[in-house]
Amino acid sequence: MLEKTFDPKSVEPRLYAQWEASGAFAPKDDPGAATFTVVIPPPNVTGSLHIGHALNNALQDALVRFERMRGKAALWLPGTDHAGIATQMVVERQLAEAGNMGRRDLGREGFVEKVWAWKARSGGAIVTQLRRLGASCDWGRERFTLDEGLSVAVRKVFVTLYKQKLIYRDKRLVNWDPQFQTAISDLEVEQREVDGFFWRFAYPLEDGSGEIVVATTRPETMLADTAVAVHPDDERYKHLIGRCVRLPIVGRPIPIIADDYADPEKGSGAVKITPAHDFNDFRVGQRHKLPMINILDPFARLNENAPAEYRGLDRFDARRKVVEAFERLGLLRGVDKTRHAVPHGDRSGVVVEPYLTDQWYVDAKTLAQPAIRAVETGATQFAPKSAEKTYFEWMRNIEPWCISRQLWWGHRIPAWWGPDGRVFVEETEAAAQAAAREHYGRDEPLRQDEDVLDTWFSSALWPFSTLGWPEKTEDLARFYPTTTLVTGLDIIFYWVARMMMMGLHFTGEVPFRQVFFNAMVRDAYGAKMSKTKGNVVDPLELVDEYGADALRFTLTAMSGANRDIKLSRQRIEGYRNFGTKLWNAARFCQMNGCERLEGFDPAGATLTLNRWIRGETAWTAKAVTEALETCAFDEAAGALYRFVWNVFCDWHLEFAKPLLTGHDEFAKAETRAATAWVLDEILKLLHPIMPFITEALWEATAEYGPPRGSMLITAPWPELPASYVDAEAAAEMDLVIAAISEGRSVRSELNVPLSARPPLLVTEADPRQRRILEANGAAIRQLLRVDAIRFDVTADAGSVPYTAEGAALALPVAEFIDLAAERARLVKEIASLVAEIQKLGAKLSNPDVVARAPEEVVDENRERLADAEASRARLEAALKRLRAAG
């Protein structure tokens, strides 16, 4: 006998181990089977499971389990990302805390060794955590972005792109993170609103004939100014174009130039130009061939290009000093407070500086073209569709991608420098040496480039590198292109777009046919979860408290398109209760001998109840299948919830009770078998979303009836014929259910005591309805708590009339009720019917409606009008009787 509730804690680890041991997680070894491939968005190896992962992986697992049960060779390929900056940070912090030698003291090799040791020890905790969710990944194929195979792929891609001139080296402004002393890409910069000041400085004309005022929020950069720009049409300054100002503090003469970039509307209309420390100014500098003076070192301290008294100062100290100097010189023309966006490194949190350095770049513009077309043509489809617009917008305006990072943890760039500064880009050092030998005519010492690649460079190859590329492996042939990618919209540029570019360029095919962008999980109030706000919910705590299934069902049920998930415990509790409900339904089946029957064919069911629930099951199976096929996760969950609770439990099991405890042995046997069959189908349909409880019930019910062919995880998905739906049975059940529901409503509204057992009077019914009500007498008696059903009677003053599917019914409960309450009820009901009749009458008497609306709509409205009028007549008669009696 099952316990009263499901105990996830004791069952989940055992079932997970059984699944894994059974080999069910690996795609089945059938070359003829259609494949279904999902690659996991590799979590950072330093990461721990947060609620976003829980959502993302619950959805992937639902898809994979669904397709696996459908008989496909389903592969969910797991792995982790080496996460350059994040990991380097973690290990550096740990070294510091342990009082060990720092990174610089250890040296590159020593430090990287420490990172690997860290990874072996505590990296990848998240992978263990994924198992607690029930993720059915094929762990035998687990990869790491920095493992040997993926490193080969990375070098191959780099070298190939270099030789195709799609990777090149360039000296231009990058976003420089002074904390990590590395370049970062545009995407890794986040704008933060901060309070600042807006200073206005006077630059005296060289000949002393006046001054020109410029404004800045970064005064220290003036030390690197090489021009002042004004708009060519700006009458205020036209006469000054071509002349020079003398740059205060520095004393250098710099020209006043004419450039459209200067906006006469802004500030004084004149703008200082600092080509080496501002992206806009850089372009102006290029146009006018201005000198580019870099005044910062990698720590963002002022370097030797700054005046002596500024050298070595931090940029912000230099800023103060410059302002003081202007004040002292009498050249400060004003200060305003301002709130403005300032670029910060997304990982370091410090203000980044535009910095002039040599870096490696990918020609993203070229690679983007096929990637744009693939989405335009639908070769890859995004859901929700709106993501495509975001994608196009970015891809069509894409900038070169800076891929070099001045870090140690990552894929070292496969480029070797010769003594004369010539670079040899090859997949191995030996190949580089060979190339050098050919070039120089002799062996020369080569020095490998110090930089590593942006972590996203290796992630971009994930869908094919993990399958063995560049080798022509069986896996690659079989599982690429992957089917569906499930990920967050926050990495559409970082990751999705780049996988599209790399996948198409190197395999000629899209990396995935479909991308589903899952929602963002927020707290119960809609706030973004963040450590600083302290509103982070740990998914593992939720798993401990409610079980993995409850969490998974919650996240799945709330995964509608275009809406963030506001996660509340109450909601999870509700779905935990849903699991308990299912559990108890199974318990009921067990107690009532509802065992699977060898050879039972639902198509052969004879009882109305069983024909009806068979159809409802088929209908639900269809709805769930279609929902999962289209990533409509909320619809799948909703259909199951309603079916299990509101159809199977509320009605089928209730109707089954009299049959299961009655003396009609045939009816009992059929109902037992049919009910067991429905429960089995429910377990299968629910398994992708709630794998543990369903597998546990599958196991628990295995001991009754014929042996199970397999664990539920590999049981065949229900594909039920449309012929299972029996319209006649459905119509019958609709009538009986209405008779009970409406009758209950009457009883409750009039406070008829539960102990009262009046008969149910059928005052008007067609022969079919009569037959149905008669046939279902037992269930009606039990569920409506009436002692008999009487036909061919007329209602008297003491009966309360109501309607079910057009049949006129009544409950003679005069002795129990307050007649005034009944009068009130009738008056209220009649009023609402009158309102409806008026509305429908107005509609139908409008010649335009009759002329223009489709016939079936008009007919339907006519029918409703007739029904309403009949009901009204009955209720008015009842009211009249009541008044006569009272």
Next chain:
RNA sequence: GGGCGGCUAGCUCAGUUGGUCAGAGCGCCUGGUUUACACCCAGGAGGUCGGGGGUUCGAGCCCCUCGCCGCCCACCA
């Protein structure tokens, strides 16, 4: 500044192609020891579908406009 999404019962959200579409869950109220389940059962109250205008015989559903809220991109004169 550019783009996108949201605004439907107290709360969280469903509402495909305009015609039972005004719904669900939670919460709330009333009543229940019906031998599967109180993590339950039965019933009930609650909304002029953000405001305004338009198209249409008919609009949460289409168009225009305004207003909030959120996100993304750009922006340190």
